Amino acid sequence: xxxxxxxxxxxxxxxxxxxxxxxxxxxxxxxxxxxxxxxxxxxxxxxxxxxxxxxxxxxxxxxxxxxxxxxxxxxxxxxxxxxxxxxxxxxxxxxxxxxxxxxxxxxxxxxxxxxxxxxxxxxxxxxxxxxxxxxxxxxxxxxxxxxxxxxxxxxxxxxxxxxxxxxxxxxxxxxxxxxxxxxxxxxxxxxxxx
Amino acid sequence: xxxxxxxxxxxxxxxxxxxxxxxxxxxxxxxxxxxxxxxxxxxxxxxxxxxxxxxxxxxxxxxxxxxxxxxxxxxxxxxxxxxxxxxxxxxxxxxxxxxxxxxxxxxxxxxxxxxxxxxxxxxxxxxxxxxxxxxxxxxxxxxxxxxxxxxxxxxxxxxxxxxxxxxxxxxxxxxxxxxxxxxxxxxxxxxxxx
Numbered sequence: 001x002x003x004x005x006x007x008x009x010x011x012x013x014x015x016x017x018x019x020x021x022x023x024x025x026x027x028x029x030x031x032x033x034x035x036x037x038x039x040x041x042x043x044x045x046x047x048x049x050x051x052x053x054x055x056x057x058x059x060x061x062x063x064x065x066x067x068x069x070x071x072x073x074x075x076x077x078x079x080x081x082x083x084x085x086x087x088x089x090x091x092x093x094x095x096x097x098x099x100x101x102x103x104x105x106x107x108x109x110x111x112x113x114x115x116x117x118x119x120x121x122x123x124x125x126x127x128x129x130x131x132x133x134x135x136x137x138x139x140x141x142x143x144x145x146x147x148x149x150x151x152x153x154x155x156x157x158x159x160x161x162x163x164x165x166x167x168x169x170x171x172x173x174x175x176x177x178x179x180x181x182x183x184x185x186x187x188x189x190x191x192x193x194x
Numbered sequence: 195x196x197x198x199x200x201x202x203x204x205x206x207x208x209x210x211x212x213x214x215x216x217x218x219x220x221x222x223x224x225x226x227x228x229x230x231x232x233x234x235x236x237x238x239x240x241x242x243x244x245x246x247x248x249x250x251x252x253x254x255x256x257x258x259x260x261x262x263x264x265x266x267x268x269x270x271x272x273x274x275x276x277x278x279x280x281x282x283x284x285x286x287x288x289x290x291x292x293x294x295x296x297x298x299x300x301x302x303x304x305x306x307x308x309x310x311x312x313x314x315x316x317x318x319x320x321x322x323x324x325x326x327x328x329x330x331x332x333x334x335x336x337x338x339x340x341x342x343x344x345x346x347x348x349x350x351x352x353x354x355x356x357x358x359x360x361x362x363x364x365x366x367x368x369x370x371x372x373x374x375x376x377x378x379x380x381x382x383x384x385x386x387x388x
């Protein structure tokens with residue numbers, strides 16, 4: 001179980017736990033080793049868990065009425081992922097989440113989190129701060145969608161997700177940026193000439 | 195001071211406080227009565243506070259390199275407002291916030307909040323839940339910008355901010371939706387004919 005303990009310290013870095021607390025957290029986490037292309041959440045499912053990405057890469061996407069996919073987010077090592085709107089309210093997902101690479105995840109349920117917050121208040125602070133960062137990144141994303149060109153948004157995508165381009169399909173990146181794959185190719189060509 | 199106490203209970207509804215706790219919160223809140231058109235935050239300022247909107251209406255906006263304004267958010271009664279990216283990290287604002295109506299606000303600083311979280315852990319839970327809701331609303335906004343038409347985004351704007359249209363200038367609404375004022379007029383005409 002020593003490996004698990006070192007992973008717990010890695011997930012919740014900057015927190016000092018007692019051995020008893022580590023055991024408690026361990027009892028709440030479920031390790032998942034998943035193949036590429038595994039769907040971990042489907043729209044219309046009740047969302048009771050969030051996932052820590054230990055390695056691999058995942059994609060959260062939304063399918064609109066016309067059947068078109070829109071990528072909301074990618075998640076790489078050390079990110080948490082879920083359909084948070086549904087997770088926070090214990091309601092039905094509007095999004096799908098799939099692995100786009102072989103992935104190792106740690107799942108935790110909302111009720112486990114609530115139990116842990118009572119036993120280990122530092123964890124509530126930890127998740128509040130995670131949420132603040134995620135909120136800030138969404139705020140910047142909204143500003144970018146209002147104020148930036150597609151080229152600027154692409155550059156900031158590369159910055160947010162370094163080395164992800166080898167892993168991710170072009171149409172996923174295009175759907176994350178809200179542009180066509182043709183526009184994405186044009187932007188890449190422009191940048192290579194800059 | 196009885197009025198202040200009832201306001202504190204209104205701001206933090208669903209929490210039961212002792213009298214001592216109410217006094218403590220009261221000592222951390224600063225009431226502001228502001229005229230229409232008052233700037234409460236400017237880009238480049240260090241952000242140390244957030245604001246509870248008791249009444250009135252405010253607007254958070256970003257000015258891009260070309261000098262164009264982009265409205266990120268409006269805040270009405272019972273909303274909290276700040277440049278949260280900067281607030282959470284105690285860094286410089288990238289946004290401006292102004293009253294677009296006479297407003298009554300309650301200001302609280304980050305350090306006061308941290309003090310309160312230690313004394314009254316329920317407040318940390320309260321703000322975590324607020325943050326979760328705000329995060330969910332930003333998530334929906336990003337999805338909307340990827341997947342919805344301008345008309346659908348306008349209808350959801352009206353839904354989010356009922357009765358705000360009398361208060362807010364057309365170009366503020368257009369800049370929130372990421373469209374021109376001409377497109378906004380066209381959408382309104384379409385809806386009135388539906």
